[in-house]
Amino acid sequence: MLYNEDQKLILDAAQGMLSSVAPVSAFRDLRSQHTTAYSDDVWQAIAEMGWTAILVPEQYDGLSLSAIEAGIVAQEMGKHLTVSPFISSSVLATVALRESNNEALKSRLLPSMASGEIKVAFACDGGPRHNGKLSGIHCTVEGSHVSASIANVTDAQTANHVIVYLSVNGEPTLVCIDSNANGITSEELPMIDASAASKLTLTNIEIVDDAILAKGDEAKAIVETAVAYGRAILAAELLGSAEQAMHMTVEYLKERKQFGVLIGSFQALQHRAAMLYSEIELARSIVLNALNALANGQDNAAALAVAAKSKANDAAILAGQEGVQLHGGIGMTDEHDIGLYLKRIRTSSLKLGDSYQLKSLYATMAGF
Incomplete structure (x- = not known):
């Protein structure tokens, strides 16, 4: 699946905004304050970009966009380790509300959620x-x-x-x-x-x-839909973290010398990097497929979201582990960013289902 022109613009805007407003250094500053709250400034910037309104219908002051656009934003957030309630509020809760028939509640909450005023x-x-x-x-x-x-x-x-x-x-x-x-x-x-x-x-x-x-049954159907969106978009976030972890690792292999030569010249390490690249590309394919299925209302969208989250879990965990190992001693320290990616990946991989649980669930959904 290729992004259309509007989606490419969203991607470019997300890369630019998060690089300037929410780089990993900003995350480190937030963490050093011994607080687990996200930055209000970052959340305000996210709202001003319209990302909080992506999945909100137009009649409630939203943009009526799809899971693809939400996935683009989440993927860039994963690359920058952005801490925000985007997936909990702008994805899971928003989808649950918009799918319900409680018009009074939707009219009261969705416009304020779209503007980022409430979470x-x-x-x-x-x-x-x-x-x-x-x-x-x-x-x-x-x-x-x-x-x-x-x-x-x-x-x-x-x-x-x-x-x-x-x-x-x-x-x-x-x-x-x-x-x-x-x-x-x-x-x-x-x-x-x-x-x-x-x-x-x-x-x-x-x-x-x-x-x-x-x-x-209506309540269960709404929750299943919301969770499907959550899994696919969280998978996109994991994909972003995996991509960045791999990029950092490959760059390190090109710079670090051991025994007088670049460690990237060692064939064994090249094989590991190639394997990681292949796993991430496989994850990218199924994540995009799941997002596209949700955007088009395909009958198998929920199953594809399960598969996407499972594969993204595995690829991201591999990226984090390989990143720490191939960075060597510095990868084990808090001074290097690679460890931060492994921690984020480990936490996100457990949300809405770990790999073992999701594989079992997919098998059940497929009739096995």
């Missing part, structure tokens, strides 16, 4: 890791009030609202909860890549009809 987190699992079942988070119910513990919600610490996928008396129910509501508490959980998630505790939260996006 919305998305919780579809109650445990510390994604379980892939998408059956709803267990909760206790008393009348119209629910209580639940949600172990790992990405970007919840700065979200204005949280979309939560609950199992209410066995019925899948997708609800939107105000982060400042009485009975909701948040415990921040720092990640190894200096991003953050939170443990959310819902205590006797009242679920009013106006806050319900969907119930039953």
Whole structure:
């Protein structure tokens, strides 16, 4: 798949903006402040570029673009290790809202999400890791009030609202909860890549009809669609991180001398670099295929998103590991950026499914 002219313009703009506003050095500065919050300035720049509005329909002040454009942006964010709630709010939560039939809630939230004024987190699992079942988070119910513990919600610490996928008396129910509501508490959980998630505790939260996006099969279908978008676009981000890790490693092989010669002249290292390049190109192919399938509403889009995330996980982990090993001793230090990429890759590879889980899920979807 080749990008059209408009998509090339988005790519050029993303490369330019992130290189100037959110380089890896800016990420290091943020990390040195011992905070896991993203930069407000970077988020404002992202919003001004219109990226927060990519998947929002035009009628809600959005751009009505596709997963391809969102993937282009995510890929560049992966290259620059950009910390932002883009995937949680502008992808997962946005898709969940736009797919629902709650027009009042959509009209109230989507325009503000498109402008970047508010952020919305998305919780579809109650445990510390994604379980892939998408059956709803267990909760206790008393009348119209629910209580639940949600172990790992990405970007919840700065979200204005949280979309939560609950199992209410066995019925899948997708609800939107105000982060400042009485009975909701948040415990921040720092990640190894200096991003953050939170443990959310819902205590006797009242679920009013106006806050319900969907119930039953409709709720499950919405969550499956949102997660498919999340997997494919997160795969694009992983691809960007893998590309940059490989680029840094190859450049190092061209510069570092050992025994009086460039280590890039050693055939064994050339073979490893060639293998890494091949794996990344294979990942690129299926990631673009998945994004294109989502953009065109293909029936197999969800399965392709599963395959794309699995392959991107594997290729990115290989890029991070090879990068650290081929950089040698300096690759093990915090002073070199390659270790930062490995940490980001390791964290992102677990979100919305690790490789083993996704391969099993793909086999099931394929009828095996």
